[in-house]
Amino acid sequence: MRIPSIESPRALREQLMLALMRVLSGHRAPDVVRTLRYRPDMFGAPMGAVFQEVMRGPSDWSIGERELFAAWVSKKNECEF
Template identity: 35%
Template sequence: MRLSNLETGQRRPAKFFMLMASKASGAEMADVVKMFLYRPEFFGRAISEIFTEVMRGPSFWTAGEREFIALRIAQLYKIQYCIDIHTEMISIASTGEVDAADVDTARPELRAVLPFLEKVTRSPDSVGESDLAEARELGVSDEAVIEALHVAFIWDAVDRLAYAFDFKLLDGQVTKGTRALHQFKYRFPAFTLR
């Protein structure tokens, strides 16, 4: 259900930012950004900090691999909005290291951890140590598993919100919006989150 507050309910600094960014890019601000900037003290400020750290901070997983995990979570929920964005983001962030359409192009470590993340997402009560056996054989550490779980967790939340609020992609948002998100490492200007 689309909420009118997400269209126009942001504070003045956020509205100014959205207007200027839309003029600069030639595309209307994406629904996900509108959501983050609406009542930032409730969700946007905290998730913005987490996004920057989880998606672009130091990690065992490359930026492209983290985007691939995000894509896989969106595919599990069948959220086309997020599928389209992460498919584009993979091509930007991975610099050719992984193809969004072919998991076999990914490192074996990523291929080994994906079934574990899917099971955690779909049936968490049935997850056991054996679900990580292949990843362990490839040397994937506890820290790397936790980093992958963090990526899956944040996108699990965003995908559910995208579904609940009926996010839609408009012309230009996939290419221009994803490039901006990548360039700014998922960080919003501080003044928009006050």
């Protein structure tokens, strides 16, 4: 199920950002990007900080290993991201 307000952003700046992503990549912005950019003060910024810490913070795993593991999990979940 997709939340309609995430599918069609209200702010012009947000619409332009998503359009630019589409033009530059040739694809629609992934749902995870749309979700993180929706109400960034309430959800996007805190979750972005968590993702940054998990993927780039101190760990026994290298950044490459973490990225590879995240890609593998996404593939198993049939997620494009």
